[in-house]
Structures are given as C-alpha cells and as structure tokens.
Amino acid sequence: MNIDDAGLTLADPDAYADEDRLHTALRVLREQDPVHWVDPRPDFNPFWAVTRHSDLLEVERQNEKFINEPRPILVKAEQDRHTAENGQMLRTLVHIDDPEHKRMRSVVADWFRPRALRELDVDIRRLAKRYVDKMADLGGECDFVREVTVDYPLYVILSLLGLPESDFPRILQLTQELFGIDDEELQRGRSPEELMQVLLDFFDYFKQITADRRANPTGDLASTIANARIDGEHLSDLDTASHYVIIATAGHDTTSSTIAGGLHALVAHPEERERLRRDPELIPTAVEEMIRWVTPVKEFMRTATTDCELGGKRIGAGESLLLCYPSANRDEAVFDDPFRFDVGRDPNRHLSFGFGAHVCLGATLARMEARAFFAELLPRLDWAEAAGEPQWSSTTFVGGLKHLPLRYRIR
Numbered sequence: 001m002n003i004d005d006a007g008l009t010l011a012d013p014d015a016y017a018d019e020d021r022l023h024t025a026l027r028v029l030r031e032q033d034p035v036h037w038v039d040p041r042p043d044f045n046p047f048w049a050v051t052r053h054s055d056l057l058e059v060e061r062q063n064e065k066f067i068n069e070p071r072p073i074l075v076k077a078e079q080d081r082h083t084a085e086n087g088q089m090l091r092t093l094v095h096i097d098d099p100e101h102k103r104m105r106s107v108v109a110d111w112f113r114p115r116a117l118r119e120l121d122v123d124i125r126r127l128a129k130r131y132v133d134k135m136a137d138l139g140g141e142c143d144f145v146r147e148v149t150v151d152y153p154l155y156v157i158l159s160l161l162g163l164p165e166s167d168f169p170r171i172l173q174l175t176q177e178l179f180g181i182d183d184e185e186l187q188r189g190r191s192p193e194e195l196m197q198v199l200l201d202f203f204d205y206f207k208q209i210t211a212d213r214r215a216n217p218t219g220d221l222a223s224t225i226a227n228a229r230i231d232g233e234h235l236s237d238l239d240t241a242s243h244y245v246i247i248a249t250a251g252h253d254t255t256s257s258t259i260a261g262g263l264h265a266l267v268a269h270p271e272e273r274e275r276l277r278r279d280p281e282l283i284p285t286a287v288e289e290m291i292r293w294v295t296p297v298k299e300f301m302r303t304a305t306t307d308c309e310l311g312g313k314r315i316g317a318g319e320s321l322l323l324c325y326p327s328a329n330r331d332e333a334v335f336d337d338p339f340r341f342d343v344g345r346d347p348n349r350h351l352s353f354g355f356g357a358h359v360c361l362g363a364t365l366a367r368m369e370a371r372a373f374f375a376e377l378l379p380r381l382d383w384a385e386a387a388g389e390p391q392w393s394s395t396t397f398v399g400g401l402k403h404l405p406l407r408y409r410i411r
C-alpha cells in the first residue's frame with residue numbers, strides 16, 4: 001500500500017470494519033511518514049494523521065497549543081461547513097477548551113473518582129451477574145453484542161444518572177445514531193439536518209429531566225448537572241443537555257465494544273483464556289489488554305493554535321491533527337510484540353483513554369465494568385466458539401464489534 005492510500009484509509013469508515021486493512025495502512029504510516037498530510041476532499045477536510053505513540057502524547061500534553069475547538073472529531077466536510085455556519089450542535093466537554101473546559105469538567109468530575117465509584121461496585125457486580133445469567137438463559141448460542149453487552153454498560157451509566165429504565169431504549173438509540181453515523185445498519189440519517197433532528201429530540205427529553213430535577217432535587221448525577229451553578233448561574237440549556245448527552249453516550253458503546261472485543265480475543269486465543277481462568281488475579285491486566293486490543297475510540301482531533309513542529313513536520317496555525325489511537329496502541333516502539341494478545345501484559349501504556357486535560361472521565365468506571373463482567377463470566381464459561389462471522393461497525397469514531405455470534409456452555 002502506498003503512503004497516500006494509507007493516509008486516505010483513515011477517512012474511510014469501512015476500513016475500521018476490516019482490521020487487517022486498517023492495520024496494514026497504520027503500519028505503513030508509522031514506518032514511512034508518522035505525521036502525514038491527508039487530503040480526502042471532497043468527502044472530508046484535510047488533516048495531519050498522527051500515528052506514533054510519542055507524537056500523540058506530545059500533542060495531548062500541550063492543550064494550549066493544540067485545542068479541541070473547532071474540530072474535535074473527524075466529520076464529513078459537509079458537517080464541518082454546517083458547524084462553521086451555525087456553530088456546534090453540541091457543546092460537550094470534548095468540544096470546549098480551557099478555561100471553560102476545566103470549569104465544566106469540575107461539575108461532574110467528583111462522580112467519576114475511584115472513591116465515589118467504589119460505592120457503585122456492588123451494583124455493577126449485580127448487573128454483571130444479571131447479564132451473564134442472561135447469556136446462560138439464551139441457551140448456549142447468542143449474538144453476544146446485540147443480546148448481552150450492548151445493554152450492560154448502558155444500565156450502569158443510566159443508573160448513575162438516575163434515569164428510569166423505561167427510557168433506556170431511547171438513549172441506546174441516541175448513542176447508535178450519534179456514533180454509528182457511518183454504519184447503514186445503525187444510522188437514522190447522514191445529513192447534518194437529520195443529525196440535528198436526532199439531537200433536538202434528545203434536547204426535549206433532557207429539558208424535561210432538568211426541569212424535574214430542579215423542582216425535585218435527588219441524589220443522582222442528573223440532579224448534579226441540573227442544579228450545577230457556575231458563577232452563581234445555572235448552566236444554559238445547551239450546556240446542560242450537552243453534559244447529559246456525553247455522559248449518557250460516551251460510556252456504553254465504548255465499554256460494550258471492549259467487552260465484546262475482549263471475549264472475541266479470548267475465544268480466538270484459547271491459551272490466553274485458559275491462563276486467565278487459572279489465574280483470575282490477571283483480570284485487571286487482561287482488561288487493560290482488551291482496552292488496548294480493541295481501542296474503541298478511533299480518533300479525536302486537535303487544531304494547532306500557532307505554527308509549530310511535530311515529528312519533523314511544519315504544522316500551520318489552524319491546521320488539524322487526527323490522533324490515531326489504534327495506531328499508537330500497536331506502536332512497535334512502545335509495545336513488545338504489539339500484535340500479540342497477552343492477558344498479562346505489564347506495563348501496558350496504551351492510549352485508548354487519551355491523555356492530558358481531556359483524558360477519559362469514565363476510565364475507572366469502564367475498567368470496573370469490564371473487570372466485573374469477566375470476573376463473573378470466566379469461572380462459569382466451560383467453552384465458547386464462534387457460531388458465525390463476527391462483524392465490525394463502519395465508523396471513523398467509536399466502534400467495534402456489532403455482531404459476535406457465539407456458541408458456548410455456561411453454568
């Protein structure tokens with residue numbers, strides 16, 4: 001594959017559904033031109049593809065030189081144009097920079113600290129058991145993604161928010177429509193107008209939640225968001241809704257992709273599954289390896305605020321950089337044998353949760369959920385094998401397996 005084709009691969013949603021193709025391109029980029037100018041016009045606006053672990057870290061560390069606004073993720077050029085004309089449809093934590101970012105992040109940060117989350121541990125274990133029980137009830141064969149993992153992290157996060165179970169299907173749909181925008185099976189529409197409609201539906205929904213929690217404050221995260229004040233004022237409707245949307249959506253496709261991709265890797269590497277079963281103390285390193293292996297978030301972007309240099313390239317002020325996490329996580333300079341799935345890998349300096357000011361707020365929660373799930377599943381799972389071809393979602397942003405047909409015996 002030549003270097004320009006390798007660069008263009010990063011802007012092709014279907015490439016992310018074909019791991020061999022994606023990793024062939026990433027290897028070419030890392031080896032030949034690790035900070036590479038990609039021009040996928042007319043579909044997408046151009047960007048620098050940053051593919052080495054060390055360069056990604058250098059960008060993420062300098063959040064004044066490389067900022068999230070106005071282009072935090074890769075979207076179609078048509079969508080960039082719509083944003084330039086109308087402003088961002090959402091202003092979540094990933095859309096804003098300091099000092100505003102710091103203030104907004106502090107509204108919810110306490111909820112995601114390890115000590116606060118420890119109180120949730122019992123609930124998470126109970127939910128993990130419920131989903132492993134469900135797998136058992138399915139009678140030895142299922143589509144593990146659609147029937148098991150897709151709901152589990154959703155339940156955890158929406159319980160934290162305090163939203164009623166009857167609203168879960170709606171939130172699931174929102175996530176899939178926002179993140180599955182490039183995947184025909186998951187999307188409602190592709191145009192900025194259709195996407196706007198999805199968001200407007202949800203703004204209405206969250207507006208009611210805000211009104212309710214302001215009138216009747218409770219002890220849940222939704223109430224914290226609704227009643228937060230910055231400089232004495234409640235957050236605007238847009239900021240409130242943006243907080244709900246990112247918390248309700250960021251934490252489940254990512255976590256369910258980790259669990260599904262992790263189980264797929266264990267089925268494909270039975271010796272690693274056996275190793276883990278014999279030594280459950282390895283669950284934390286195994287989960288870390290699953291998060292590296294799957295890398296559910298494919299990219300975030302930054303825009304340079306000044307002319308500068310990165311990896312020997314001149315980056316102009318206003319140019320955007322695409323942080324290619326799947327590439328950093330297979331970087332031969334950092335990981336021994338990066339294409340080996342090793343449940344005992346330690347150290348494991350993966351960048352799946354990003355780094356720096358925007359580092360994933362839900363990393364501790366995601367780890368707890370995956371650990372609880374495998375701690376429940378592994379002692380009960382006698383064997384498992386593929387019952388059909390797995391399928392990955394087409395997306396340049398968040399994704400992983402969308403179908404994982406499995407046959408198994410479980411107690």
Ligand code: HEM
Pocket residue numbers: 060093094095105157246247248250251252254255258291295296297300351352353354355356357358359360361362363365366
């Ligand atoms: C941000 C990955 C689970 C909430 C991020 C970022 C990444 C990421 C790469 C951007 C980091 C950066 O720009 O440097 C993941 C992965 C997950 C996961 C791989 C699962 C394995 C969760 C969960 C939540 C969550 C469970 C819970 C609500 C957030 C939020 C942000 C974020 C709110 C924005 C932080 C900010 O911009 O300040 N995540 N995430 N994530 N994540 Fe996660």
